[in-house]
Amino acid sequence: MSDQNPEHVFDAIVVGSGISGGWAAKELCDKGLRTLVLDRGKDVKHIKDYPTAMKAPWEFPHRGRLPLKVLEENPIAARCYAYDETAAHFFLKDKDQPYIQEKPFDWIRPDQVGGKSLMWARQTQRWSRYDFEGPGRDGFAVEWPFTYDELAPWYSYVELFAGISGNRDGLDTLPDGEFLPPWEMNRAEQSMRQKIEARHRDRNVIIGRCAHLTAPQQIHKDQGRMQCQARHLCQRGCPFGGYFSSNSSTLPWAQKTGNLTLRPDAIVHSVIYDDIKGKATGVRVIDAHTKKITEYFAKIIFINASTLSTNLILLNSVSRRFPNGLGNDNGLLGKYIAFHNYRGNLSASLEGMEDSYYSGKRPCAVMMPNFRNVHRQETDFQRGYMVFFSAGRSGWGHGVPGAQAGGEFKAAIADPGGWGVYMMMQGETIPRESNHVRLSKDQTDPWGIPQLITSVGYDENDERLLKDFLNTGAEMLETAGAKNISVTDTKQAPGLDIHEVGGVRMGKDPATSLLNKWNQLHHCQNVFVTDGACMVSTSTQNPSLTFMAITARAANHAVEELKKGNL
Numbered sequence: 001m002s003d004q005n006p007e008h009v010f011d012a013i014v015v016g017s018g019i020s021g022g023w024a025a026k027e028l029c030d031k032g033l034r035t036l037v038l039d040r041g042k043d044v045k046h047i048k049d050y051p052t053a054m055k056a057p058w059e060f061p062h063r064g065r066l067p068l069k070v071l072e073e074n075p076i077a078a079r080c081y082a083y084d085e086t087a088a089h090f091f092l093k094d095k096d097q098p099y100i101q102e103k104p105f106d107w108i109r110p111d112q113v114g115g116k117s118l119m120w121a122r123q124t125q126r127w128s129r130y131d132f133e134g135p136g137r138d139g140f141a142v143e144w145p146f147t148y149d150e151l152a153p154w155y156s157y158v159e160l161f162a163g164i165s166g167n168r169d170g171l172d173t174l175p176d177g178e179f180l181p182p183w184e185m186n187r188a189e190q191s192m193r194q195k196i197e198a199r200h201r202d203r204n205v206i207i208g209r210c211a212h213l214t215a216p217q218q219i220h221k222d223q224g225r226m227q228c229q230a231r232h233l234c235q236r237g238c239p240f241g242g243y244f245s246s247n248s249s250t251l252p253w254a255q256k257t258g259n260l261t262l263r264p265d266a267i268v269h270s271v272i273y274d275d276i277k278g279k280a281t282g283v284r285v286i287d288a289h290t291k292k293i294t295e296y297f298a299k300i301i302f303i304n305a306s307t308l309s310t311n312l313i314l315l316n317s318v319s320r321r322f323p324n325g326l327g328n329d330n331g332l333l334g335k336y337i338a339f340h341n342y343r344g345n346l347s348a349s350l351e352g353m354e355d356s357y358y359s360g361k362r363p364c365a366v367m368m369p370n371f372r373n374v375h376r377q378e379t380d381f382q383r384g385y386m387v388f389f390s391a392g393r394s395g396w397g398h399g400v401p402g403a404q405a406g407g408e409f410k411a412a413i414a415d416p417g418g419w420g421v422y423m424m425m426q427g428e429t430i431p432r433e434s435n436h437v438r439l440s441k442d443q444t445d446p447w448g449i450p451q452l453i454t455s456v457g458y459d460e461n462d463e464r465l466l467k468d469f470l471n472t473g474a475e476m477l478e479t480a481g482a483k484n485i486s487v488t489d490t491k492q493a494p495g496l497d498i499h500e501v502g503g504v505r506m507g508k509d510p511a512t513s514l515l516n517k518w519n520q521l522h523h524c525q526n527v528f529v530t531d532g533a534c535m536v537s538t539s540t541q542n543p544s545l546t547f548m549a550i551t552a553r554a555a556n557h558a559v560e561e562l563k564k565g566n567l
């Protein structure tokens with residue numbers, strides 16, 4: 001190593017401190033590795049740096065809304081539902097990382113230590129064996145290099161630590177996990193479940209599974225976390241640690257080992273590759289404020305900057321050996337990006353049940369695991385979708401026809417309104433080679449790093465799948481007795497699902513994949529990629545629990561290999 005400054009030399013480097021980077025840091029520190037975690041964003045310490053967490057609506061200058069100027073300056077971030085006056089400080093400003101949309105793509109990014117783990121919606125489901133077997137069975141991508149059974153113990157491992165609430169439903173389409181007590185369906189949802197399941201034997205209606213502490217166990221108390229208060233103010237950061245975030249959980253845990261060094265405001269430019277040693281030796285970092293460049297060195301490097309940033313860093317890591325990006329001998333780096341098709345939603349009203357109410361603000365919806373093409377190809381589109389719905393009564397805003405003030409109006413708004421139901425899809429997309437990202441040859445960001453070009457779009461399969469969901473959703477709402485059903489295609493761009501994956505996919509064959517079954521670059525084995533970039537396919541489930549399990553598995557493998565002297 002050329003740098004003699006011992007302060008710049010570590011056992012391991014983790015790039016990114018979000019959901020996956022936090023897990024890498026925890027595992028590596030726990031196993032005794034002196035670990036440097038680098039994040040481009042500002043530092044955010046649990047509780048202390050959640051400035052809006054306890055504010056009442058009237059304490060915000062604009063009652064939670066953002067001024068037009070802010071929205072106009074950040075048209076991309078502003079498309080995210082969570083970008084408001086209570087949480088905008090956790091989003092990267094559009095101008096801080098410009099990129100080129102060859103096709104429309106909303107790239108939603110965080111701007112702090114903890115990454116998107118602070119703003120995420122915390123829905124967490126395991127993949128099923130059908131999800132891992134899908135690409136091999138239907139031939140739409142390379143085979144996953146491991147099975148559900150191989151990942152299952154790691155799902156259990158991360159679930160126990162993170163704290164996942166859920167019901168043990170016994171479904172092979174959505175395997176059970178190590179659950180804390182579930183949230184409850186309200187009466188309208190129970191009624192819908194009963195009617196939909198009675199009509200369709202292959203469909204299951206279950207309560208959502210989410211990373212909230214419904215009954216904290218000792219392991220959560222050891223993290224300093226407490227029971228979820230069902231405040232539904234989560235994207236401001238939770239001072240109770242009621243939901244899982246890197247800031248409340250994995251990072252402070254890693255800190256307590258004494259092995260963690262955390263550097264915020266550290267923008268990783270590229271991975272340093274040593275042609276003579278035939279391995280990566282460190283990373284090049286730009287200080288977000290001074291633009292000073294520093295190099296840090298380690299035996300192993302985990303890239304967890306989130307899917308597209310990880311692609312960007314690897315594409316920008318060029319050397320004599322790897323002129324097209326680190327590990328990119330087959331030219332596939334940046335290709336086979338997938339995401340979730342969120343375009344379809346429905347709303348409707350439900351009559352009756354007006355003697356029934358519910359309390360608290362439940363942090364999850366009702367779910368229907370995918371029921372399309374599960375065991376075999378059955379439709380004119382590939383793969384399927386998860387359905388989410390929730391029913392609720394309208395609040396004081398429901399109004400009284402013809403009255404805007406006065407006694408009748410006052411009396412009416414004291415009562416909850418009628419029941420409404422909202423239903424949405426989470427559709428699997430096919431990772432196509434043409435859906436890709438690459439680097440601009442002439443445009444750079446404010447730190448001199450090449451801008452990313454996103455070329456990711458919908459295809460005919462997505463349109464067919466969307467049509468099927470909208471028809472099927474309307475039928476199910478009718479079955480459930482709903483009225484005034486309205487059907488919407490939001491036509492939102494890819495990216496706004498914030499579930500983008502791929503570009504550095506795993507696989508068995510170095511000719512068709514970038515990473516091996518342990519998330520090591522086939523051609524540079526001391527570099528691990530365990531965020532969404534590693535994914536072969538995207539399934540119909542929310543992604544982050546799978547990122548956690550894959551990361552914990554890979555980090556433990558890395559430590560074993562290091563001990564054996566293989567890295």
Ligand SMILES: Cc1cc2nc3c(=O)[nH]c(=O)nc-3n(C[C@H](O)[C@H](O)[C@H](O)COP(=O)(O)OP(=O)(O)OC[C@H]3O[C@@H](n4cnc5c(N)ncnc54)[C@H](O)[C@@H]3O)c2cc1C
Pocket residue numbers: 015016017018019020021022038039040041080082108110111112113114115116117119120121122123124266267268269304305306307309310313498499531532542543544545547
């Ligand atoms: C509003 C919202 C709702 C969501 N809801 C859900 C949900 O319900 N369920 C679910 O599973 N997922 C959900 N997600 C997605 C989830 O947040 C991501 O899947 C998850 O955070 C990805 O983890 P990660 O570690 O890959 O990336 P992140 O958590 O984004 O962390 C990446 C980190 O890397 C840092 N970084 C980036 N580039 C560099 C660089 N060059 N140098 C140094 N550091 C860098 C970033 O600052 C960031 O801190 C949601 C996201 C949002 C925003």
